[in-house]
Amino acid sequence: MGFSFDKNIVYVSKRSPSGTAGVYEFDISAKKVGKLVYSHPKYDVHSLIFDKKRKVLEGVYWLGDTYNIHFLDKQSQREFDAIRKALGGGNIFETSRSLDEKRKLYYVDGPEQTPRIYLYDRPTKNIRELYSKLPMIRDGSIARVRKINFKTRDGYPLEGYLTLPKNGPAKNLPTIIYPHGGPWARDSQHFDRTTQFLADNGFAVLQINFRGSEGLGEEHMKAGYRQVGDRIQDDITDGTRWIIEQGIADPERVAIYGASHGGYASLMGLAKHPELYRCGAALAPVT
Structure with a gap:
């Protein structure tokens, strides 16, 4: 991961x-x-x-749900706390710094905050926005x-993220199940233009960190070994049934969409459970 100064x-x-x-x-x-x-007890x-x-x-x-940092140096902790306060929160991740250690670049976003790049000048403690990725939003x-x-169905605990239209109750909504790629990739609470686009058009969007998703410990990763199309697919199916049971998804208006492994999972979902999905789409699927 890196070289010590020893x-x-x-x-x-x-x-x-x-x-x-x-x-x-x-x-x-x-x-x-x-x-x-x-x-960390839960996350890699x-x-x-x-x-x-x-x-x-x-x-x-x-x-975790967002980028977090455990500080080992008190001076760095104080500096970061001041930066976080100046930015008003959000997911803050340092992307690079100058060779003389005087300037840092931070990537900042959130599930409900578009991505931005900030430049922090350490000598003056000044921070300013350099770039906004989606200024029109x-x-x-x-x-x-x-x-x-x-x-x-087998009692395995899973977590995920639900994006909902900004206005109106979360009830009987047209819903898109959005499995991630990999299958070793992972969803988190960062700004996602796809889910936001779909929600802006009235859809609820469900993302699931099924078995085999990275960053959640060795056992969770191993639980997905050789389970593509099997238990991983069952996790996606169970998530679909869960959101219907919660009354959030209209059972007559559920679709499934994904890319790469997510595209494969979309096709497999349509093949194995045509009664669950009204339609589906697969982008660059593994076939």
């Missing part, structure tokens, strides 16, 4: 006691894994950030996104 130590990702991928020290000279630096670690001028490991990013006009949880 020439004998590198940082590696390894299964932690909780079953998630944690950050460990690896001693090159001794050729063995050392102490655990950080692990994502990446590391360093201050090369001060020669410190600042923190560890992990992706006002944040206040964006559809609602909420996290959902349900259990499958």
Whole structure:
């Protein structure tokens, strides 16, 4: 994952006691894994950030519903807290910094906030917007996104995200099931132009982190091994039935759409359960 400022130590990702991928020290000279630096009990670690001028490991990013960072350095924590306050929240992810450590670029978005790039100047503590990806969309006009949880037919707990039209009750809506690719990819609460477009046209959109989705620990990943079209597909089917049972989806107006593995899952859903889906679409499907 990265090199330590001690020439004998590198940082590696390894299964932690909780079953998630944690950050460990690896001693090159001794050729063995050392102490655990950080692990999250539910989510895998994502990446590391360093201050090369001060020669410190600042923190560890992990992706839950959004990007989060566990700080190992108090000075970096204070700086980030000030940046977050200035930006008013959102999902904040550092993308790069200058070689002299004086400037940083941050990518900021949210489930209901369009993506933007900000430049932070450390000497002056000034932060300004450099780029807005979708300036024509006002944040206040964006559809609602909420996290959902349900259990499958075999009692396996799953989580996902439900995007709803901005206006009107969440009841008997035309609904699109939107399985992700991979199948090892993963959905999170970041701005998604596809779900927002569909919701703006009156559809509810359900995304499911079925078995085999990454970032949720080793056991969740292993649960999807050799299960494409089988238990992974059952997870998608069970999610479809769940949203109908909740009264959110109109059972007569449910469609399924996805790309890559999501396209495969769309075709498989239509083949295995034509009674559930009124129609479907597959973009670049695995066939």
